[in-house]
Amino acid sequence: xxxxxxxxxxxxxxxxxxxxNSSAAGVFEEAFKHPDIIDKVYGAAHGIVGVLNEDxxxxxxxxxxxxxxxxxxxxxxxGSCRYKLADPEQDEREYKKILExxxxxxxxxxxxxxxxxxxxxxxxxxxxxEQNDYECRVxxxxxxxxxDLWGTDHCPGFGSAAKFVATTTMEVFLDSRVYxxxxxxxxxxxxxxxxxxxxxxxLAQYKGYGPDLIYLPERGFDPKRMLEDVSxxxxxxxxxxxxxSEGVQTPDGRFIPELVSEVAVDAFGxxxxxxxxQVLANYLSEKLQGKNRAIExxxxxxxASHLAxxxxxxxxxxxxxxxxxxxxxxxxxxxxxxxxxxxxxxxxETFQMPLAEVANKxxxxxxxxxxxxxxxxxxxxxxxxxPLIQGExxxxxxxxxxxxxxxxxxxxxxx
Amino acid sequence: xxxxxxxxxxxxxxxxxxxxNSSAAGVFEEAFKHPDIIDKVYGAAHGIVGVLNEDxxxxxxxxxxxxxxxxxxxxxxxGSCRYKLADPEQDEREYKKILExxxxxxxxxxxxxxxxxxxxxxxxxxxxxEQNDYECRVxxxxxxxxxDLWGTDHCPGFGSAAKFVATTTMEVFLDSRVYxxxxxxxxxxxxxxxxxxxxxxxLAQYKGYGPDLIYLPERGFDPKRMLEDVSxxxxxxxxxxxxxSEGVQTPDGRFIPELVSEVAVDAFGxxxxxxxxQVLANYLSEKLQGKNRAIExxxxxxxASHLAxxxxxxxxxxxxxxxxxxxxxxxxxxxxxxxxxxxxxxxxETFQMPLAEVANKxxxxxxxxxxxxxxxxxxxxxxxxxPLIQGExxxxxxxxxxxxxxxxxxxxxxx
Numbered sequence: 122x123x124x125x126x127x128x129x130x131x132x133x134x135x136x137x138x139x140x141x142n143s144s145a146a147g148v149f150e151e152a153f154k155h156p157d158i159i160d161k162v163y164g165a166a167h168g169i170v171g172v173l174n175e176d177x178x179x180x181x182x183x184x185x186x187x188x189x190x191x192x193x194x195x196x197x198x199x200g201s202c203r204y205k206l207a208d209p210e211q212d213e214r215e216y217k218k219i220l221e222x223x224x225x226x227x228x229x230x231x232x233x234x235x236x237x238x239x240x241x242x243x244x245x246x247x248x249x250x251e252q253n254d255y256e257c258r259v260x261x262x263x264x265x266x267x268x269d270l271w272g273t274d275h276c277p278g279f280g281s282a283a284k285f286v287a288t289t290t291m292e293v294f295l296d297s298r299v300y301x302x303x304x305x306x307x308x309x310x311x312x313x314x315x316x317x318x319x320x321x322x323x324l325a326q327y328k329g330y331g332p333d334l335i336y337l338p339e340r341g342f343d344p345k346r347m348l349e350d351v352s353x354x355x356x357x358x359x360x361x362x363x364x365x366s367e368g369v370q371t372p373d374g375r376f377i378p379e380l381v382s383e384v385a386v387d388a389f390g391x392x393x394x395x396x397x398x399q400v401l402a403n404y405l406s407e408k409l410q411g412k413n414r415a416i417e418x419x420x421x422x423x424x425a426s427h428l429a430x431x432x433x434x435x436x437x438x439x440x441x442x443x444x445x446x447x448x449x450x451x452x453x454x455x456x457x458x459x460x461x462x463x464x465x466x467x468x469x470e471t472f473q474m475p476l477a478e479v480a481n482k483x484x485x486x487x488x489x490x491x492x493x494x495x496x497x498x499x500x501x502x503x504x505x506x507x508p509l510i511q512g513e514x515x516x517x518x519x520x521x522x523x524x525x526x527x528x529x530x531x532x533x534x535x536x
Numbered sequence: 537x538x539x540x541x542x543x544x545x546x547x548x549x550x551x552x553x554x555x556x557n558s559s560a561a562g563v564f565e566e567a568f569k570h571p572d573i574i575d576k577v578y579g580a581a582h583g584i585v586g587v588l589n590e591d592x593x594x595x596x597x598x599x600x601x602x603x604x605x606x607x608x609x610x611x612x613x614x615g616s617c618r619y620k621l622a623d624p625e626q627d628e629r630e631y632k633k634i635l636e637x638x639x640x641x642x643x644x645x646x647x648x649x650x651x652x653x654x655x656x657x658x659x660x661x662x663x664x665x666e667q668n669d670y671e672c673r674v675x676x677x678x679x680x681x682x683x684d685l686w687g688t689d690h691c692p693g694f695g696s697a698a699k700f701v702a703t704t705t706m707e708v709f710l711d712s713r714v715y716x717x718x719x720x721x722x723x724x725x726x727x728x729x730x731x732x733x734x735x736x737x738x739l740a741q742y743k744g745y746g747p748d749l750i751y752l753p754e755r756g757f758d759p760k761r762m763l764e765d766v767s768x769x770x771x772x773x774x775x776x777x778x779x780x781s782e783g784v785q786t787p788d789g790r791f792i793p794e795l796v797s798e799v800a801v802d803a804f805g806x807x808x809x810x811x812x813x814q815v816l817a818n819y820l821s822e823k824l825q826g827k828n829r830a831i832e833x834x835x836x837x838x839x840a841s842h843l844a845x846x847x848x849x850x851x852x853x854x855x856x857x858x859x860x861x862x863x864x865x866x867x868x869x870x871x872x873x874x875x876x877x878x879x880x881x882x883x884x885e886t887f888q889m890p891l892a893e894v895a896n897k898x899x900x901x902x903x904x905x906x907x908x909x910x911x912x913x914x915x916x917x918x919x920x921x922x923p924l925i926q927g928e929x930x931x932x933x934x935x936x937x938x939x940x941x942x943x944x945x946x947x948x949x950x951x
Contacts (some may be wrong), residue, residue: 137714167716196710203715284936288842291938295611296839299552300618301582328937416834424711427703428842430936511936521699521845521926522743523706 124158124449125256127229130177132165133197134204134235134242138278139285139429140437141264142191142198142526144234147441148262149180149188152230155449159230163533168202168235169242173218175225175534182531190526192434193516195424198528206242209249216249223250223257226534230258230448234441236265236276237483240456244476247454258448261456261476262440266423268317271482272474273458277440278423280433280509283321285425286310286418287510290325290332293416294362303359303411305351306332309398310418313368314338315485318422321506322364323498333361338368339486340495344380344401348408350496355409363405367397377401427523431512436469443471467508539573539864540671542644545592547580548612549619549650549657553693554700554844555852556679557606557613557941559649562856563677564595564603567645570864574645578948583617583650584657588633590640590949597946605941607849608931610839613943621657624664631664638665638672641949645673645863649856651680651691652898655871659891662869673863676871676891677855681838683732686897687889688873692855693838695848695924698736700840701725701833702925705740705747708831709777718774718826720766721747724813725833727781729753730900733837734781736921738913748776753783754901755910759795759816763823765911770824778820782812792816842938846927851884858886882923 131148133141145164152162162180165171178199180188191198209216222228233243240261247259263270268279290308297306310319316337325331333354336342347363354361370376377397398415406413440457447457455473462468490501517524546563548556560579567577577595580586593614595603606613624631637643648658655676662674678685683694705723712721725734731752740746748769751757762778769776785791792812813830821828855872862872870888877883905916932939 137711170716194710195707197714200716201714287937289836289840291940292610292839292841293835295609295940296552296835299612299616301585301615324937328935330940414835416836417832419831420708420711420829421704421831421836424707425704426707507935520743520922522702522739525706525710525745 125229125258126158126160127227128161128163129159129230129232130163130165130172130228131232132168132171132234133199133201134168134233134239135201135265136423137195137197137201138264138266138423139195139281139426140278140433141234142194143434143437144262144264144277144441145198146188146191147438148232148445151442151445158449161533163226164199167200168204168233169206170202170204172222173215175222177534178528178530179533183528187526187528190517190524192438193426193514193523194525195426198526205238206245209245213249216246219246220250220253220255223255228257232260232262232444232448234262234264236267236270237481240270240476241480244454244480247476258451258453260444260448260452261479262444263456263458264437266318267312267315269315269483269485271479271484274461274469275459275509277433277437279317280430281425282318282422283324283506284430284510285422285428286318286321287324288428289418290322290364291328291330294325294330297362297414298360303355305355305402305405305409305411305413306362307398307402307405307413307415308332308362308364308418309367309396309416310364311422312338312366314483316366317486319364319366320486320498320502323502324506324510327503332364334363334496335498336363336365336369336496337486337491338366338370339488340491341372342369343372344404348405350494351405352409355411359411363401365397365401369397427514427516429514430510431514432509434515435512440471447473540644540673541573541575542642543576543578544574544645544647545578545580545587545643546647547583547586547649548614548616549583549648549654550616550680551838552610552612552616553679553681553838554610554696554841555693555848556649557609558849558852559677559679559692559856560613561603561606562853563647563860566857566860573864576948578641579614582615583619583648584621585617585619587637588630590637592949593943593945594948598943602941602943605932605939607853608841608929608938609940610841613941620653621660624660628664631661634661635665635668635670638670643672647675647677647859647863649677649679651682651685652896655685655891656895659869659895662891673866673868675859675863675867676894677859678871678873679852681733682727682730684730684898684900686894686899689876689884690874690924692848692852694732695845696840697733697837698739698921699845699925700837700843701733701736702739703843704833705737705779706743706745709740709745712777712829713775718770720770720817720820720824720826720828721777722813722817722820722828722830723747723777723779723833724782724811724831725779726837727753728783729898731781731783732901734779735901735913735917737779738917739921739925742918747779749911750779750913751781751784751911752901752906753781753785754903755906756787757784758787759819763820765909766820767824770826774826778816780812780816784812842929842931844929845925846929847924849930850927855886862888
């Protein structure tokens with residue numbers, strides 16, 4: 122195959138992770154190794170929005186030392202977006218614009234780092250470019266703390282979030298049992314449709330410092346059933362810790378905050394809405410006359426680079442590198458995915474998944490890994506998740522605080 | 537002076553910190569070095585409650601390796617309490633009981649680790665024992681994330697909590713600015729009366745990744761004034777981050793959650809109450825039509841041993857050691873305190889503060905360290921706090937997760 126010469130553009134999309142910038146570092150550093158084929162390396166500002174607006178940076182202008190610091194820098198260094206392209210059969214204006222921009226800047230490599238929606242975006246762009254006879258290699262680079270991408274053993278970003286959730290749960294567990302009186306703790310963990318991350322509280326349980334009960338969206342959630350579960354434990358030891366996915370739904374399909382029928386109004390006349398943990402904690406403590414604390418792990422769980430998994434950092438970097446290599450070797454319209462080897466020792470290899478197979482599907486926690494009562498995980502989950510949280514973070518410090526990567530962001534598009 | 541031979545009892549009181557167990561390790565390890573004077577070393581279960589109930593452990597039975605692991609173990613290894621003794625002039629029954637227990641177990645050294653209330657407890661016990669001619673050295677060992685103990689430059693526990701708050705604020709700051717649309721973030725930080733910990737968000741600001749506005753309880757809080765502050769910034773860049781102490785009060789003396797006049801009722805008929813951050817975030821986002829996220833750092837900020845300050849760990853250990861030494865040298869009815877040396881280089885020495893001077897006072901952030909607008913800190917605060925968050929945590933890991941100290945807790949009282 123003759124080499125396809127031209128420029129590369131890389132973008133980051135969707136909710137960030139603690140290691141999404143490690144994938145960026147992998148893409149940039151690998152791309153710079155092939156100056157005879159890849160001339161310019163661009164970074165799109167705010168994902169596909171930056172492509173549409175010709176708003177992108179010349180990554181070649183960045184200091185290589187700052188690129189190295191990306192491994193300890195959370196959030197998306199280039200900025201992200203939650204922008205959904207129209208279906209090209211309904212409205213091809215944006216695709217035309219993308220094609221125009223790609224021609225104008227001779228973009229022959231488009232690498233897009235994101236979750237389910239982004240893989241769909243990639244797939245549509247790849248097919249549109251092909252139909253219009255514009256040669257460009259389009260590669261999806263996986264990321265998501267939700268771990269719900271189809272076809273891959275796991276997703277970069279998940280291991281670090283799981284390590285944060287498990288560690289924090291262990292620490293909070295100890296803290297919550299310090300007094301000689303009852304306490305009900307409800308921990309709320311991200312995951313709207315898949316319970317992978319909420320399930321990582323089971324790693325804390327496995328270490329002996331974890332929640333008594335874990336509820337995932339994969340199973341229907343009945344507040345009365347939960348009250349029974351909690352009552353039984355509370356009557357025994359007056360301490361209960363519950364981990365719950367923000368996405369649990371009642372059998373009639375309502376999320377927990379939707380159960381609040383009469384909304385509070387504050388002194389300023391504004392509505393007050395509670396989150397899943399707060400609603401459940403109030404419910405339980407009134408029923409059981411116990412003290413409660415609702416803890417929402419919020420943005421901390423996806424941005425804690427100070428507690429990232431070393432394995433996750435390496436793998437996120439690796440998919441970045443291998444995405445560039447795959448593109449150089451001629452692959453397109455695929456996502457890099459992980460396959461785990463059989464056997465005791467944790468080992469993965471990467472392979473290419475057609476984007477059409479990834480897009481618009483969701484991988485959830487296998488029902489057979491959830492216990493019969495629907496309030497805990499079986500050992501299969503521990504075997505699956507434990508290898509993914511190994512290894513130390515790589516956050517540089519300056520004066521005891523994180524030293525994040527600083528990009529110059531030299532504008533390269535017309536903007 | 538002839539050595540006072542007998543046994544030692546140590547207790548932990550009030551809200552735990554990431555390093556309170558480092559002080560315990562200091563007390564235990566130092567006490568074990570003087571077996572000719574101190575025979576038994578006891579740990580009271582749940583502080584003074586364990587003394588009253590003759591519920592305590594023989595620390596000599598614990599594995600020295602587990603005692604070393606205390607530096608990475610949050611929460612109070614012996615259990616804590618929030619129990620306030622009566623005034624002995626009103627009701628001396630509990631003091632009689634304490635004296636009886638001390639005689640029975642030949643307790644000649646009573647070391648108590650806690651905050652303001654605990655120092656008051658210590659002082660009352662010390663004076664009661666003296667009045668009743670029972671020789672026992674009573675030493676207060678300081679701790680509190682609130683940093684509000686009178687007479688000491690700072691308190692063990694504060695530096696680690698401040699490091700967690702500053703690091704997390706930096707990480708969340710990056711995450712919150714990832715999209716190309718407006719976002720209002722309100723971070724709620726512990727501190728009911730003193731703003732030392734909320735002020736540590738200024739360390740994130742100092743690094744360039746911090747809140748635009750910081751509100752402390754030391755200054756009156758006017759929501760309308762805050763709205764003006766926020767509006768000005770929001771109109772400029774559509775992103776605002778606010779750090780607020782849970783203890784801020786309106787000029788008429790109400791905490792923020794008390795501003796919610798009509799309380800929500802959920803589908804189960806239970807009241808829903810919001811926290812400070814949630815109430816303020818809702819207020820701002822309705823006024824400014826922006827997205828918002830309220831983040832309460834909750835128990836995480838006081839239990840994150842995985843991100844403790846190395847300086848804080850050392851100092852917490854040191855006050856434990858020096859408390860034992862002070863007692864052996866004859867001191868009583870005092871608290872160990874820190875004095876900071878003048879000059880560029882951070883250096884402290886310890887000294888003994890009479891407990892009567894510590895008790896029932898509160899040290900708050902100097903008003904002259906707060907800016908004129910009452911929404912930020914001056915450089916004096918940075919100079920003060922930055923040295924306290926230096927140095928790495930010392931949390932042992934096993935399979936990528938914390939390996940906490942495990943105590944056998946061999947019962948030594950009659951219980």
